[in-house]
Amino acid sequence: MKPMYDLIVVGSGVLGTFHAYHALKKGLRVAIIEKDKMPKGATIQNFGQVVPSGMDSKWQAYGRESLAIYKEIQSQFDISIRQNGSVYLASNEEEIQLIEELFQINQSNNYQSHLLTKQECLDKYPGLRSDYVKAGLFFPEEVTVEPRTMIYRLQEFMIYKMGLKLITNTSIVNCESTPNGVTLSSAANEEFSASKVIICNGNEFKNLFPTLFNESDLEVSKLQMMQTKPQQNYTLDGSILTGLSIRRYEAFYECPSFKSIKAKENPDALEKKWGVHILFKQAADGSVILGDSHHYADAKNIDDLGFDLDMDIDNFMIQEAKKIIDLPNYEIQNRWYGMYSQCKTKDIFEHTIGGNIHIITGIGGKGMTGSAGFSKENINKIFNT
Structure with a gap:
């Protein structure tokens, strides 16, 4: 039998939601399954700063891609993105030295930033x-979001404009490979099938694959x-x-x-x-x-x-x-x-079981900034496109 979905994402936080977003952009049939009524973890319990400037070169590239994705969505639907920039305020000579060095690095990365004098900061x-304050380094392209609003507006956009199926209050208790892909079972004995599954929630990872979870770093x-x-x-x-x-x-x-x-x-x-x-x-x-x-x-x-x-x-x-x-x-x-x-020991936890079950979690403090860009690349890799 043909699976119900091309992709099921388990966990509706920012990392899982953006995996679903990029799969929908490819025209795939996608569902997100969330154990609670709504996401309530790190995705809404953060500052709402999208700051590629704070990341190493690899993740800055993902963060800059995320900025473009956020701004593209915001141009179609208000998800609370405000482009108002980020500033690093140096309080002594050592910190001035570091922002001047980062300014040089970003010039070579072609990422726009401006050194500010003390008076300009004031x-x-x-x-x-x-x-x-002694000096500052300003990144004009960076944005802020309202974390307790953004994820719900993004999912609303994906449901009404992109065809996302969002299934809430559904706890997945079993996940296993089948000849056609993957079958998921819920605590209420519902069954879901998909060609591929991405697990982006630490709780489900722990419950579904406890040995792997306990052996992880x-x-x-x-x-x-x-x-x-x-x-x-x-x-x-x-x-x-x-x-x-x-x-x-x-x-x-x-x-x-x-x-x-x-x-x-x-x-x-x-x-x-x-x-x-x-x-x-x-x-x-x-x-x-x-x-x-x-x-x-x-x-x-x-x-x-x-x-x-x-x-x-x-x-x-x-x-x-x-x-x-x-x-x-x-x-x-x-x-x-x-x-x-x-x-x-790694940027993010990635593990594949049987070819079609992908566990992707542990993005750390990079989630709000890096998820959109990272997920775009990762969906291309998972679906070989």
């Missing part, structure tokens, strides 16, 4: 403290974030990344001075202990998102990360943020944590 970003990062109350008569454009971001993001690893500068850092500093780098992004309602921190555990030991928010970390991040930007208010209306999985 003029562009209201409330930025003159005793913090996946780890989970827990990130704390906050949202202020709306800022009255105040506008902060784009993604604001600061000195600690310059010292953390992978793009800067390629700078000639990076290793020597990192070697001078205090290993006992609180930002090291808690994996903190300070980010700002204004949401559509005028509030400002602040963060974030990083705690890690092997994926099979995810519960070791706990289920609470550490107020010492939040208080430290607010204290550091106040050294950078004087917001009209630092009253916090929401606090939350997000979790994402990543590989310790």
